[in-house]
Amino acid sequence: MKILVVGAGFSGAVYARECAEAGHHVEVIDKRDHIAGNAYDHVVEGVRVHKYGPHLFHTSNNRVVEWLSQFTDWQPYVHKVRAKLENGELVPFPVNSETVQRVLGKSLETLPMDTSVDADDARGYLIGQIGEELTELFFQRYTEKMWGMSLREMSVDVVRRVKIRTDNEERYFPDDSFQAVPTNGYTSIFEAIFEHPNISIKLETPFSMDMEKDFDYIFNSMAIDEYFHYTFGPLPYRSIRFHHNISEEDQSQGHVTINFTDTGPFTRETYWHNIPQHRISGQKYIHTVEEPCSYEDNAFERYYPVKTSDNRYANVYQQYKSEAKKVSDRMQFIGRCGTYQYLDMHQVIMQSLQGVTKWLG
Numbered sequence: 441m442k443i444l445v446v447g448a449g450f451s452g453a454v455y456a457r458e459c460a461e462a463g464h465h466v467e468v469i470d471k472r473d474h475i476a477g478n479a480y481d482h483v484v485e486g487v488r489v490h491k492y493g494p495h496l497f498h499t500s501n502n503r504v505v506e507w508l509s510q511f512t513d514w515q516p517y518v519h520k521v522r523a524k525l526e527n528g529e530l531v532p533f534p535v536n537s538e539t540v541q542r543v544l545g546k547s548l549e550t551l552p553m554d555t556s557v558d559a560d561d562a563r564g565y566l567i568g569q570i571g572e573e574l575t576e577l578f579f580q581r582y583t584e585k586m587w588g589m590s591l592r593e594m595s596v597d598v599v600r601r602v603k604i605r606t607d608n609e610e611r612y613f614p615d616d617s618f619q620a621v622p623t624n625g626y627t628s629i630f631e632a633i634f635e636h637p638n639i640s641i642k643l644e645t646p647f648s649m650d651m652e653k654d655f656d657y658i659f660n661s662m663a664i665d666e667y668f669h670y671t672f673g674p675l676p677y678r679s680i681r682f683h684h685n686i687s688e689e690d691q692s693q694g695h696v697t698i699n700f701t702d703t704g705p706f707t708r709e710t711y712w713h714n715i716p717q718h719r720i721s722g723q724k725y726i727h728t729v730e731e732p733c734s735y736e737d738n739a740f741e742r743y744y745p746v747k748t749s750d751n752r753y754a755n756v757y758q759q760y761k762s763e764a765k766k767v768s769d770r771m772q773f774i775g776r777c778g779t780y781q782y783l784d785m786h787q788v789i790m791q792s793l794q795g796v797t798k799w800l801g
């Protein structure tokens with residue numbers, strides 16, 4: 441069959457490669473001028489920079505590791521994050537027993553917990569876990585900057601991803617058995633995935649409806665609401681402006697990612713040279729500071745689907761999903777924006793492997 445894949449990110453790459461291996465002819469298009477979607481990285485002034493924010497690969501899924509390892513070698517890397525307090529002190533984040541001790545001078549077990557707070561929203565959930573003071577310091581301000589809404593309006597799902605530790609665990613992904621960075625960066629993984637005689641790629645090529653007639657089937661990772669002309673209303677996303685700063689001096693204090701707890705507009709900064717395989721040559725330092733904003737204010741760059749405690753957008757998505765079923769004989773929506781959910785790389789790869797295996801079967 442002649443297959444069109446819309447989007448050269450991880451979802452599109454998995455569908456393209458597996459269909460090509462099965463003998464189909466695949467054309468991949470992307471509206472951007474590069475492959476690799478949001479995982480794109482490139483070398484600037486001798487330093488590997490992730491253009492769309494730090495991408496740390498972590499999983500316990502062997503199938504995903506095996507699939508990706510066909511296209512890359514790995515360097516072990518265990519991610520750790522620090523939070524910067526108002527006095528400039530850096531403490532472990534997510535909150536662990538050391539964080540609590542250094543911020544409050546006492547242990548988590550001795551804090552008076554108000555478990556009567558309604559845990560249907562993110563604030564109630566967090567107060568039940570770490571008390572009011574730590575919730576305000578580490579989550580309330582961050583959430584307002586990150587999501588442009590208060591913790592009360594947010595779904596518990598969003599904060600549940602950040603685990604609170606009662607021990608001294610400081611790994612950011614302690615539950616995952618495999619954590620590493622690709623030896624030559626993420627973009628090189630995509631180059632290897634797309635290197636197949638049955639795959640061709642067209643960049644700077646946005647999807648248009650008139651392409652449909654030229655293909656037998658389409659796997660589409662574009663925003664599902666955009667495809668259906670926003671018939672049921674928009675599915676909003678939070679976006680981020682990335683400020684990449686080059687300097688002559690190392691200001692990192694040896695850390696990779698530092699979260700801010702102040703009320704300013706920035707959420708975190710990442711010092712690339714402290715990640716293995718990221719200082720390629722030269723003596724320059726680059727760090728990237730993140731400033732969240734709405735996607736309307738950032739050229740419709742869609743990063744994080746907005747999840748509210750009343751599920752209002754999840755319900756809108758269900759309407760688009762029903763509409764998508766009607767065209768499933770010729771098209772499937774895939775990936776983060778096609779299915780309107782936040783997915784880490786390992787999750788999008790697994791979901792795509794399952795989806796393409798089913799389709800090919």
Ligand SMILES: Cc1cc2nc3c(=O)[nH]c(=O)nc-3n(C[C@H](O)[C@H](O)[C@H](O)COP(=O)(O)OP(=O)(O)OC[C@H]3O[C@@H](n4cnc5c(N)ncnc54)[C@H](O)[C@@H]3O)c2cc1C
Nearest residue numbers: 447449450451471477478493495496647662775776784785
């Ligand atoms: C700031 C940030 C940090 C992240 N950090 C991590 C992390 O540390 N670890 C982790 O595992 N995951 C991380 N992720 C998640 C990771 O980026 C996603 O899992 C992955 O990018 C999803 O792949 P995808 O193919 O669904 O989407 P994308 O990578 O977004 O790819 C979709 C592609 O489709 C293209 N496209 C869209 N519309 C059209 C159109 N109309 N026509 C043509 N092309 C189109 C886009 O240009 C894009 O290249 C992070 C995400 C963000 C935003």
